Amino acid sequence: MRKKVMFYPGCTLKGVAKNLEDSTVESARVLGYDFIELPGWTCCGAVYGLAQDSVKFTIANVRNLIKAQNYGKEIGDNRLIAVCSMCYNNLRRAHIDVMKNKDKLKTLDLFMDEEANYEGNINVLHYLQFLKNDVGFENIKTMVKKPLKGLKVAPYYGCLLLRPEEISIDDREDPHILEDLLRLLGAEVVDYPLKNECCGSYHTVDKKEIVGERTYKLVSVAREMGADVIATSCPLCFFNLDKRQEIAKKKHSEFEHMPIVYFTQLMAIAFGLTSQDVLHFDKHYISPEEVLKKWL
Amino acid sequence: MKYTIKKDPHEDERVQKIIEISGQNIFSCYQCGRCSSGCPMAEFMDVLPNQVFMFLQEGDVDTLLNAKTPWICAACFTCTVRCPVGLDLAAVMEAIRELQLRKNYDYVDPYKVEDREELPPIAMVSNFRKFTP
Numbered sequence: 507m508r509k510k511v512m513f514y515p516g517c518t519l520k521g522v523a524k525n526l527e528d529s530t531v532e533s534a535r536v537l538g539y540d541f542i543e544l545p546g547w548t549c550c551g552a553v554y555g556l557a558q559d560s561v562k563f564t565i566a567n568v569r570n571l572i573k574a575q576n577y578g579k580e581i582g583d584n585r586l587i588a589v590c591s592m593c594y595n596n597l598r599r600a601h602i603d604v605m606k607n608k609d610k611l612k613t614l615d616l617f618m619d620e621e622a623n624y625e626g627n628i629n630v631l632h633y634l635q636f637l638k639n640d641v642g643f644e645n646i647k648t649m650v651k652k653p654l655k656g657l658k659v660a661p662y663y664g665c666l667l668l669r670p671e672e673i674s675i676d677d678r679e680d681p682h683i684l685e686d687l688l689r690l691l692g693a694e695v696v697d698y699p700l701k702n703e704c705c706g707s708y709h710t711v712d713k714k715e716i717v718g719e720r721t722y723k724l725v726s727v728a729r730e731m732g733a734d735v736i737a738t739s740c741p742l743c744f745f746n747l748d749k750r751q752e753i754a755k756k757k758h759s760e761f762e763h764m765p766i767v768y769f770t771q772l773m774a775i776a777f778g779l780t781s782q783d784v785l786h787f788d789k790h791y792i793s794p795e796e797v798l799k800k801w802l
Numbered sequence: 803m804k805y806t807i808k809k810d811p812h813e814d815e816r817v818q819k820i821i822e823i824s825g826q827n828i829f830s831c832y833q834c835g836r837c838s839s840g841c842p843m844a845e846f847m848d849v850l851p852n853q854v855f856m857f858l859q860e861g862d863v864d865t866l867l868n869a870k871t872p873w874i875c876a877a878c879f880t881c882t883v884r885c886p887v888g889l890d891l892a893a894v895m896e897a898i899r900e901l902q903l904r905k906n907y908d909y910v911d912p913y914k915v916e917d918r919e920e921l922p923p924i925a926m927v928s929n930f931r932k933f934t935p
Contacts, residue, residue, distance in 0.1 A: 704842040
């Protein structure tokens, strides 16, 4: 009997990042957890509002937290797992924000008169934190069927798992939680000094050239450090580093492409889940098939 | 760089608005430059993050409203977590954007965005949240 845990997928996992959703849910299933999609979840808003005089960016997140509070009581578990870095960042920030600023929570409670008030007991976790603290890395090791021996991976955290400090899942300047997991899966982790640097984020919509330059730098350094692939957890970092290599290549002819993968895909492969229904390599601009074929 | 002291920032309504919206005491910046040295976007900016505070302290908001910098900041919080006096620079950048956005200014026109089909939803949601009213 698998344990039920609430899972917040977020909008991007339902479309372009289907590979992230399926590899997350399926790898959790192997570890003995049923990730149940939070009933009635809505968009997290992607970026948290920084204006102090506005509550509009917090409403959707508190609504999601209230939904988790209701459903959590039903299944007897207050953990809400997100794997998209933006979703994790937003939900966690909203929780901390309204717990710190009770006035803000009161305003929101008055505004949302149909919903129950938020009691503040939802534990928003990123999948990596859940794997480390709740599942236990030692339990993950026993499930590895195909160790990724010989695969050189550059771990890429991006911004939103580490900053601001209050939501950081690990040391913000020198995190190692992703490295630890990748090593458990048998992969060789390369030293990647740009692992916590920004990819250019939402500039990919209106300033693609900037993101192309960032991608050029991030991928070239990973290549220099000897990596075969870059592993990430954020669908926006994934899109930027994967798709924007097109622009990087146009501008820098010596640039060499590198496939980008989600860490959950590597976990699924190590667990022996190699079906395309889980991995969805068709969602990649640069296919990782060639690099990963030894384990597929 | 050439700049002139405009007026007492304590009496400048727009500086006060930026302080109010961001919730940051812009006068506590002492120009150590740590924000600009670690900024992944600095190479694309016309005014460096530490210079933003210099202009604010001199009451020169016009320069900032005409600068590209607030629209180049990607809110990655690298400077915010490293600032020795604990200033949230990302919030100040947002406040400068808000001064314009709250006058119904569209920095990005959603209808003119190319390849909307392939962009992930979070890219568009976050972009429009930062760059449209």
